[in-house]
Amino acid sequence: MPTAKSTASTADKTGSHAGTRADANPDAGVETAARPKRTRGGPKGLRITDVAAQAGVSPITVSRVFNSPESVAPETLERVRQVVQKLGYVPNRLAGGLSSSRSRLVAAIVPTIAHSLFSETIQVFSETLSRAGYEVLLALSGYSASSEESLLDTVLSRRPEGVLLTGVAHTDSLRERLANVGIPVVETWDTTATPIDMLVGFSHYEIGAAVAQHFLERGARRPALISANDARALARRAGFRERLAQAGIVAVAEEIVAPPSSVAVGKRALPDLLARAPGTDAVFCGSDLLAIGALGAARQLALDVPGQLKICGFGDLEFATETAPQLTTVRVDGTRIGVSAARFLLDRLNGESARGEHHEHRVIDVGFTVLAREST
Amino acid sequence: MPTAKSTASTADKTGSHAGTRADANPDAGVETAARPKRTRGGPKGLRITDVAAQAGVSPITVSRVFNSPESVAPETLERVRQVVQKLGYVPNRLAGGLSSSRSRLVAAIVPTIAHSLFSETIQVFSETLSRAGYEVLLALSGYSASSEESLLDTVLSRRPEGVLLTGVAHTDSLRERLANVGIPVVETWDTTATPIDMLVGFSHYEIGAAVAQHFLERGARRPALISANDARALARRAGFRERLAQAGIVAVAEEIVAPPSSVAVGKRALPDLLARAPGTDAVFCGSDLLAIGALGAARQLALDVPGQLKICGFGDLEFATETAPQLTTVRVDGTRIGVSAARFLLDRLNGESARGEHHEHRVIDVGFTVLAREST
DNA sequence: CTGAAAGCGCTTACAG
DNA sequence: CTGAAAGCGCTTACAG
Structure with missing residues (x-):
């Protein structure tokens, strides 16, 4: 049994938090008169025109500094960048995206x-x-x-x-x-x-077939399945069953579990499966987590894995090989x-x-x- | 040794792919004359005005259908929604966000x-x-x-x-x-x-202290550390070392590993650590992956865990309890x-x-x- | 290498 | 409950 030693604590502190929104237009200068009459919500952040005014260039040039710096004169580039830095200007990509369709x-x-x-x-x-x-x-x-x-x-x-x-x-x-x-x-x-x-x-179908093949080669005669029933799980199931059918095995016990799959779910699923299909000698699990759970259940049932019961997972949780060498798994290169x-x-x-x-x-x-x- | 049985295959197929971009303005109708003279890039998608025209309302009303449907007459709502559905209109949130600052x-x-x-x-x-x-x-x-x-x-x-x-x-x-x-x-x-x-x-500091305490209570006299050196790892380290110092233990061997941490890294780190600090009887690892790797290394070195060497991980990989009961770990509620x-x-x-x-x-x-x- | 004008597709703030 | 006008902050397509 796990012994829990907890120092858990929960505290809600409340303090003041001064609104530190910076003045939207430091040195708006010449632009002041041109401010729109309509103020839509409080002070907005810096705009490209603020940077342009400070740097003494047009907004287009500032835009180019961000989007095609190679087309801007080195001096201008430098000057604009300094203003950007000083003001802490961050372009608005909602506007940029709308305008450019990018x-x-x-x-x-x-x-x-x-x-x-x-x-x-x-x-x-x-x-x-x-x-x-x-x-x-x-x-x-x-x-x-x-x-x-x-x-x-x-x-x-x-x-x-x-x-x-x-x-x-x-x-x-x-x-x-x-x-x-x-x-x-x-x-x-x-x-x-x-x-x-x-x-x-x-191909999930091929995986199912390969796992069936793996079980068959190791002498399994009553393979079963523990998995969810999403499209990919069903494809693996199809490959698994068809390969088994070729070997004359048509009765394949199945335990369908609801996602998310977890160790706990696998641990519960195996006994249920074995109750319904006592002769089961191999189980293909829909994930490594399920397989680990099944392994835990097998241990409690004093079943030898893989001797009496072969268990195969799916997904290659890196640790699995290290901590549960009795398991077989299917590795996929997610990276x-x-x-x-x-x-x-x-x-x-x-x-x-x-x-x-x-x-x-x-x-x-x-x-x-x-x-x-x-x-x- | 793992036996790999691979059906890996790599194929690059090339086929034709007809450009299926839908006509941007089905039934643009009355709007046709008002089309801007300047076409910025090919046909754009549907706009709110297309929906408005079809539904016989103003764009503002269409906007309300999405943003405050309760302020729209039920009939109008229904009519607009049907046009939206029929046309497959999806509002442009770049525009919406720009306009609303949301x-x-x-x-x-x-x-x-x-x-x-x-x-x-x-x-x-x-x-x-x-x-x-x-x-x-x-x-x-x-x-x-x-x-x-x-x-x-x-x-x-x-x-x-x-x-x-x-x-x-x-x-x-x-x-x-x-x-x-x-x-x-x-x-x-x-x-x-x-x-x-x-x-x-x-508090990572408290975690370090708690793990040190845990080790001390179980008789460890020469605890060590395997972890990265990011800010949080350093905080755990500080708590770990200070609690140990209180118990008179000041020489704490450390193996700093570069992220990303993995089983393989942990497996390599333990022997290195033990080479430098042979008396080590407990190791606090920066992650469960590292701990599992260390456990694997300990097994190869024929060290009894936790008898001769206690190993503690961090992060609660759910499976750890199931597959590596020798390990201690620190559980955190990420959810x-x-x-x-x-x-x-x-x-x-x-x-x-x-x-x-x-x-x-x-x-x-x-x-x-x-x-x-x-x-x- | 740089800029003035127009427009991107929405929503706000008024009105009615 | 509905709408005409103006504007959100950028970039495009011309010019020069």
């Missing part, structure tokens, strides 16, 4: 970033894009397609220049909408013969997915000079690896 | 979301905010303060209405800048007597941090009617728990 925003729609490999994908995706001057708008869809679609509208209202999607199971209206806006789209973490645009992923997805988008965004009707329909299958320690 | 954006600046508890915080933070109509702009700072500061400018250019920051160690100029823009700020994952604005966190941070921001954003100079300086200490299985 939001410099890329949206990423993923089911979740908690406890999941998607977080790794988003991490590198974001790093790669930010190096290229883009920012990432993160949208978490949970695991429902309808939620994904309503999120898309929210996201499109920011006019992103590209979109990363998770999976390939999208509603028709989402696909249509995306086609209409005409921005580059990358689907990730799955594969299909009919991507919306570009794709970086792998490569994120980097490749970002590059695909950037290539399209940069090559836009061709403004073309014809784009490359790029697809990468990053594959996967079934990882098992044969001997410990 | 970006409906909240920025989150975190070091990383890969393999970390921050991802859990960001997950619930994002969920909570999106329910309230805000979206999250994610900015990954790595672990450097200078990078955090330059990121802030990038982020501020989107005019977010609130900001979540990780930690409390920020440069003065960042603090000043944030004070100047006057938006609500929540610092998280640490604590301080002088927050910029609001704070939801816990509560995310939810509370979001609520703090929302409370401020909603109570803005008071447009006040005086704000509550809210602080929550969510505490932590040292978790150890005493018997297995």
